[in-house]
Amino acid sequence: MTGAPISRRRALGLIGLGTASVAVGATGWATGLGAPSRDTSGRDLAQPRVLASRDGVLDVSLTAAPGVRLAGRDTLAWGYNGTCPGPTLRVRRGDLLRVRLINHIDQPTNLHTHGLHVSPRGNGDNPFVTVAPGGSFGYVYRIPADHPPGTFWYHPHHHGTVADQIFAGLAGALLVDGGPDPDLPVTDDLVLLVTDTTLDGAGRVAAPNMTARMMGREGDLVLVNGQHQPVITATLGDAQRWRVINGCVSRVLALRLEGHRLTQLALDGAFLPAPAERDQVVLAPGNRADLLVRPVRGGRYTLVADPYDRGSIGMMGGGPPASGPVALATLEASGPAATPPSLPVTLPAPSAPQGRVARQRRLTFAMGMGMMGGTGTGTFTIDGRTFDPDRDDQTVPLDTVEEWTVVNTSPMDHPFHLHVWPFQVLATSTGVPPTGLRQDVVLVPARGWVRLRIPFTDYPGRSVYHCHVLDHEDLGMMATINVHQ
Ligand code: C2O
Ligand code: CU
Ligand code: CU
Secondary structure, three states, rough: OOOOOOOOOHHHOOOOHHHHOOOEOOOOOOOOOOOOOOOOOOOOOOOOEEEOOEEEEEEEEEEEEEEEEEEEEEEEEEEOOOOOOEEEEEOOOOOOOEEEEOOOOOOOEOOOEOOOOOOOOOOOOOOOOOOOOEEEEEEEEOOOOOOOEEEEEEEOOOOOOOHHHHHOOOOOEEEEOOOOOOOOOOOEEEEEEEEOOOOOOOOOOOOOHHHHHHHOOOOOOEEEOOOOOOOOEEEEEOOEEEEEEOOOOOOOEEEEEEEOEEEEEEEOOOEEEEEEEEEEEEEEEOOOEEEOOOOOOOOEEEEEOOOOOOOOOOOOOOOOOOOOEEEEEEEEOOOOOOOOOOOOOOOOOOOOOOOOOOEEEEEEEEEOOOOOOOOOOEEEEEOEOOOOOOOOOOOEEEOEEEEEEEOOOOOOOOOEEEEEOOOOEEOOOOOOOOOOOOEEOOOOOOOEEEEEEEOOOOOOOEEEEEEEEEHHOOOOOOEEEEEEE
């Protein structure tokens, strides 16, 4: 198969469920492997349990272990504290967040607070920590008093198994509250943590083959808060805030809500300067969007993830169309006709980073195709190298602003993600005008580039940047940054 584009569908058909996995029923369950029990209790979208701070402190333990309910059924997938997603951690700016991570899975793990602007050192948001099976580790995160309020998330970050562990169910929402809060006329504030996975008839999470890892695996089952196509009920006149988190390992979510335009309030935990009406909101893996949903007519409307072509690993490029569309959830609106509340005109958007650009850098994301053919693995590199935790790839003086151009020479999109220090997108090769917001994941188009402005303020220490197609990250598409005083 060298040289030929390999379709995602085909790659998924190969991932080790046997031939039956090719035939997938409407619910995403492989047919012939035993019908799933009908889910009668799990129709309405449920919210993960919320653990909120009190008096400036949130002290929690998170136990990673197998055995959670998914799509209305008991499975051998993994969760934190017995659920997938894990509990929603809710803190205020200025708080202290303490997390004792307890590892009851059979491989090393750790924890990352995706998007938080906190220290990467020691027991902070340190991606170099390893928590052995049976072990535990105490993380302490000091949320700065000026942290943007918004939607973030947590997930494991142990290099080599990040994709496996998130695909198996380890993820949760992390919300930061506190001013400047916009005056939102919100009746419901909902987390929609989207994940995907593939389960066999016995409820075991399927392991991908190398081809699926190279494509970036996409699961057969796309879940919202661990539920399959849940229903979100709304009364006409309601305004619901939906905090959509793309927790999928590789899948890009091109979100659309039937019968509605989407009103986007925030991206990656940063408010837009004003609510924006969009037909579609595209979230790369790791991205979040806060949406305001105000149904005007009664009815059932599907929240859809439209097909999105991430490119192909074939040498010819121009791969097959991506799978989809996928129904994520249904909005059920009813009640007497009512006018939804009007929106605030402005939102408390953080000001764009200012300051002289001290240095420009150019980074290159590349895929080596030489060994495709069913025996070897492809290579996934940044600046020609795979990840080495002991090497400093970029050293940056603290309190400087830099401009990075991230180039993608491969025929697939790669979502660029930097820990700790959010960035502003200045321009991309697609010509689509950037939002100007601070964000922490951006899609670098196939054979294209993005230019970023990054303020390295507040936190010295070592951390990482990587492709958030987490199979690529695990295959080596990650590098280190050392911000020093
Ligand atoms: Cu969402 Cu390095 O991670
Ligand atoms: Cu991250
Ligand atoms: Cu990638």
